[in-house]
Amino acid sequence: MQATALLIIDVQNRMFQRGASVYHDAKLLYNLKKLIASAKSKHMPIFYIQHESKGLDLQRHSENWKLHPFLSVEKDDLVIQKTTPDSFYETTLEEHLHNKGIQNLLIAGIQTEVCIDTTCRSAHSKGFSTHLIEDAHSTWDTPILKASQMIQHHNYTLQWFANTISTDQFVDRLR
Template identity: 50%
Template sequence: MKNTALIIIDVQNGMFLEENPVFKWEKIILNLKQLIDNARINKIPIFYIQHNAPIGSILERGSEAWEIRPEVTPAPTDIIIQKTTPDSFHNTNLYAELKHQNIEHLVLTGIQSEVCVDTTCRKAFSLGFAITLVTDAHSTWNTSELSAQQIINHHNQVLRWFAETKETEDILFKNEVSIQ
């Protein structure tokens, strides 16, 4: 089995605001907690990607909205990568950290399906990583044209060109990506 890492993109308080929380947020948090627990038991490295938005934006660095969601708080051994664009690799040390740990396979989760998750998945593929997109552990919001569920379904379908797609339970209970 290839050396694996769990990647959690932009699961920050600002994505869960009471007036407009990310679609199916309770289920996303539950699935992420299961993946995190399973990764820790199996000594899989966990990388949190934290978006830093400009001053005055919802994810402004240092604000409460910028903080990682408390239900999925990083452990001291987890790595937090700061980013400023949808691409988790662009102008960050993510690639260097993954290479340092000999990681070849990424289990991808997070927010926002059509922006940061999509961009990071495609870039990881271009960089030569094997990828598993966890189809029920990424999310977004409705738009005026499409429902959040339609966007998620579309990206689960399109990103199959770049990643294997699995649900949380298939990763957890079959241990297909849990052992390095």
Template identity: 50%
Template sequence: MNNTALLIIDVQNGMFSEKDPVYKASCLLKTLKQLILKARSKSVPIIYIQHNGREGHPLELGTQGWEIHSAIEPMASDEIIQKTTPDSFFHTNLAEKLAENKINHLVIGGIQSDICVDTTCRRAFSMGFDITLVSDGHSTWGSNGLTAQQIIDHHNGVLQGFTKIASAKEIHFS
């Protein structure tokens, strides 16, 4: 049987700026909040990944933009892992925390589909984890002539080689 944790990547205030918020920001927050409530109801561990940006970055360490969004605010019992690269495992204690709790299945959502979510899914796969990517629980911005939705759809397709893809409604914690 899988020991599961919910991994929420970089859902921080700086990703929701008024002038350039992440694609479908309010839908993303609602979806992640519902997943968090489902996880809490089954005592599934919730791990927040918080990016520590450099000075001037929207997620600059210690600023209001760096804080985890209040719509999905962590509880004292939740784990918060700090990172400085797109890989949630690189130079962090995430692998150790997962091992301590005998976690081998990760349900992953967050921001950015094409950077931190993608990198973390691939790294988790390479480390032997079973992964479920929440198809409607990650987001990004349009880039290089592609819309945000095209990028999300592309990653849901490409990451099928590494993860199970499931909508938030299809995810049931046990």
């Protein structure tokens, strides 16, 4: 995969609080770890997107705001700060991608129906070839839909804006 970057969106401590964690939290972290290890083995750029919001208990520098330690973010990794669901809106993400000649994006993380959805659509409208890692994004149940239903729905609906592939398909393509 030439000129490709991996975006890991909003995998922060707040999303893994005991009793209020995202759907299939352990599986999500396991798949993210596999994606990151595979990308790093091929020197693929990884962009960690970090959300900041007082209303969501994600104040900058708070424990909740920090990226989840399971990601093993290294000092050379690029972390992009955002304050809206769109990882491109009023951030330096697009500039960094263009500077590195990135044309293809692999998207994973949290929250399926908000930040993942918005970023997939935005990336598509900006001309990036986008892939959604179908088993490496998550959300929470709502009174209307279960998290598993939202994930399935978005994996289907976002095919208008992104190709969907599994973690294992991504890893196999890099071999």
